[in-house]
Amino acid sequence: MKRLVVLGGGESGVGTALLGKAKRFDVFVSDKGPIKEKYKHVLIHNEIEFEDGKHSEEKILNADIVMKSPGIPDKVALIKQIRAQGIAVVSEIEFAAQYTNATLVGITGSNGKTTTATLTHHLLKQDIKVGLAGNIGDSFAKQILEQDYPNYVLEISSFQLDDIIDFKPHIAVLTNITPDHLDRYDYQFERYIASKFRIAENQTQDDYFIYDADDEVITNWLKANPVQSTLLPFSLTKTIENGAYLDNNNIKITIDNNQIIMPTANLALEGKHNIKNAMAASTVAHLLKIRKQTIRESLENFQGVEHRLEHVLKINKVQYINDSKATNVNATYYALESMDAPTVWIVGGVDKGNNYQELFQFVNEKVKAIICLGTDNEKLLESFGGMVDVIVETQFMSEAVKIAYKIAEAGENVLLSPACASFDLFENYEDRGRQFKDAVRNL
Known part of the structure; x- marks a missing residue:
């Protein structure tokens, strides 16, 4: 029996522990801080061993695989020790993705990822069965265990991408890249950019990469570091042959000569950045064969995200x-x-x-x-x-x-x-x- 050690007893940690137990791992959860009562209850109910308020090295360093919460930085001594022993350290999305055959849409970026992920899910759920997970809602691991949807929209942070090995979304979305979380990347912007681009590193030519063509950080990086997948850029200023662009207050999306046109006049969300979020979400919906009418109506009745304007x-x-x-x-x-x-x-x-x-x-x-x-x-x-x-x-x-x-x-x-x-x-x-x-x- 392989030993799975989960560091961090929050939503992603407990979800991973449940999935790990179902997949016959010997599971141990360790959190340096206090674990919330609702999560303790779940662990006790499922007979999963855990500790909080400390990390016991002897119970951690005998792991076959360690899932670490995205909040724990790599520079922590314990993580360095785990890696030095050659134990694989993965994020929840890496661990969970191997247990589903679902079509995965992965969305990352410095800003707009929650709105884009929520909006994408809103556009898709009218026509297909789809889960929303990652940095948002119920953990991805737990949903695979309980729902196993045929499709998932995942909001993914750079911290989660830092700990992937084989994770590969069929459709990857990169909303933008601006200096953020530089404290976690030794104040080196390049390291942060590289970490965001990991969303596409395992993609093949059968996969899709949707990105903001107006973002120079992204376009310059792509020139120097090409990806394998099919590129579908979106832009407010350029005319795009394959992808999405703005033409006289209409969003035009073209994929394989199949074009759809969406008026922006009735978009529920205001602001230029939300036109971009709508372009990204609609491109995903168009790829997954959602009806034009559904996309249009959904863009008009979307309520937005709490704490975001x-x-x-x-x-x-x-x-x-x-x-x-x-x-x-x-x-x-x-x-x-x-x-x-x-x-x-x-x-x-x-x-x-x-x-x-x-x-x-x-x-x-x-x-x-x-x-x-x-x-x-x-x-x-x-x-x-x-x-x-x-x-x-x-x-x-x-x-x-x-x-x-x-x-x-x-x-x-x-x-x-x-x-x-x-x-x-x-x-x-x-x-x-x-x-x-x-x-x-x-x-």
Whole structure:
């Protein structure tokens, strides 16, 4: 019996443990922090051995294979030890994918991957049976065990791609690449780019690679590092023969001389970046033979993703918008770009090596006040102090919202778009977004 050690007792860890047990592995789950009660309950119920609050080396270093949670960096001593002993370290998607024959759609990118994955799933599920997993919802491993859909849309982070060996999606989507998580890649942008491109490294000519042709980082990398798969680029500015492009407010998608045309006028999601997300999702749907009518209707009734430019409430004619999912500068760039009125901007958190320069044009143009919400706001104050009349600091969401309420006038926006990670003051970006929404509702 082979021994599977799972590091991290969260959604992906527990899902992997369940699938591992079903596939007759001797399974052990180890988490350095506390495992949530709901997950402990599942492990106990399924008679899977686990520990939390520590890693016992003697129970880990005898593994045949180790599945590590994407949150654990490679530089951790334990991981180095495991690798030094020649034990395979894999991510959940690598472990789980070998147990399904489903058609896999893998979606990665610095921004837009959750919206694109959710939208793609929304377009496909009307016509075919399809699961949504990866960084989102129930774990991929658990779904393979319980549902085994014939198709899956997977939202995949660079951390998960770092630990693949044979994983190969039939359709890969790369939404964009901007500097993010550089703290995990020794501040080397090239390493981060390479990690994103691993989504296509096992693809063959029978597979498809959908990507943003307007993104120079992607196009330059492709020139130097060609992939095997069939390329289907999308663009807002170029005319694309095979792939998707924008022509007079119509999205035109061509695959093997078969063209479909989608008007953008009625897209449920606003903003240029969402036209790109719609192009990527529609290209996948077109490849998987979803009816044009279904694609069109689905693009028009899609509700969007929580914490991503989510309109919360209008109070005294001021619109409150929750974009807590903006954990890097590029995501906030899209948010500020789409503001159509003077905006009170709530920003800050754990800085991952941000360069705020690309936001300057929008801050000068659209932002009337800045509220810094973080434990260390020095870089924000330095970057934006001279651009707005009002810049204040706080460490409490409720206070940030109250200050915004005092400053914003009728017809204006209050935008939470932090451009930073949330771990200094919040559990995660969801917690941060929920606290914002609660504070707004309590005004």
